[in-house]
Amino acid sequence: MRNFQDDRLTRREALGFLGAGAAATLLPHAAMGADAPQFPKGAIIRTILKDLPPEALAGGATLFHEHLSLAPDFMPKWIALATKQNPQAGAQAKAAPPTAPQTQPFFMEDLDLMTDEARIAGKEGVACLVDGGHADMGRDLNFLKQVSEKSGMPIVAGCGYYTAPFYPPEIAAWSVEKIVEELVKQATTQPVGVFGEIGSWDEITDTERKVFRAVGLAHVQTNLPIFTHTGIPGKSAMEQLDILEAAGVKPDRIVIGHLGNLVDPKVEVQKAICKRGAFIGFDRQGGPGDARQVPMAVALIDAGYAANLMFSADLSSANQLKRNGGAGYAKTVTVWAPKLREAGVKDETLRGILVDNPRRFLAFVPKKPRAA
DSSP, X not given: OOOTTTOSOOHHHHHHHHXXXXXXXXXXXXXXXXXXXXXXXXXXXXXXXXXXXXXXXXXXEEEEEEOSOXXXXXXXXXXXXXXXXXXXXXXXXXXXXXXXXXXXXOGGGOHHHHHHHHHHHHHTTEEEEEEOOOGGGTOOHHHHHHHHHHHOOOEEEEESOOOGGGSOGGGGTOOHHHHHXXXXXXXXXXXXXXXXXXXXXXXXXXXXXXXXXXXXXXXHHHOOOEEEEOBTTTBTHHHHHHHHXXXXXXXXXXXXXOTTSSOOTTOHHHHHHHHTTOEEEEOSOSSTTHHHHHHHHHHHHHTTOGGGEEEOOOOOSGGGSGGGTSOOTTHIIIIIHHHHHHTTOOHHHHHXXXXXXXXXXXXXXXXXXXXX
């Protein structure tokens, strides 16, 4: 086994891994025949530049939770809060490989850099990136548009509200109905294709419950899918699903995120959520934590839940970029997926998880035309 820095595939190796054979992981969907997922009539995946038919993304992995645009102060604030509330989690964040020296501008404000990183990801087998940011995280929609235009990488932009420590001050006083109104406005006036990431910071609070209910009700009005953030390790996962379902959201429109962090060889919570029909996210992949999470993912696949798994990396720091010696935005494909293959997961199963599951999740029938 290669170490973390070396345990990733070259472009040639990745394309071989992802495209070898008639039923290989990332062949165009026509090659999959009867196994191709079926989508509702009129379903689209709403990227920041245009609406795409789900079939347009059949040639590569769609990574359901990444970040290409955050405010420069977002991660420092995140780490400070994590350290205060959960010293172990904060220590883990601080113990990550040192962030490359910051250049001007901030790396998520450097258009040429982020364009290069997105373009490289496309060459390494990624067909689409989902950006999980929104206004309360400092996400810049115009910047994402430019990255997508210049790199050729389809990007799905998220919307909503993150977690209580990051909410706009007015959220505390707003009613559920007012939050629904604001969410529907975001979803219908901006080029966004998912509510996410929608989170609870630690154990879910009353204000976060209010926001989750509003997100569920906004989904009913818009059909936008939803992916969540759970506090480390996977706190309030079941309650998140309960609230969204009670608001009228079907479980197959939901990903409960960061459940790879809930380390349990028996994967009891993960199985319970899958059994209800929702997706679960292993979405901090491609790093040292993989060693404990590979057996969990394999256990879920062996239990018959491959169709409920979603993989991504939640990239948020400069040291992870290709330019800085990291594995880049494709590391779910080039680092995490090979480890699963070595553990005995079949290529067709990996294709289903990396290519088909995200498209089934993201595809929706709009209730209103795309905003001009």
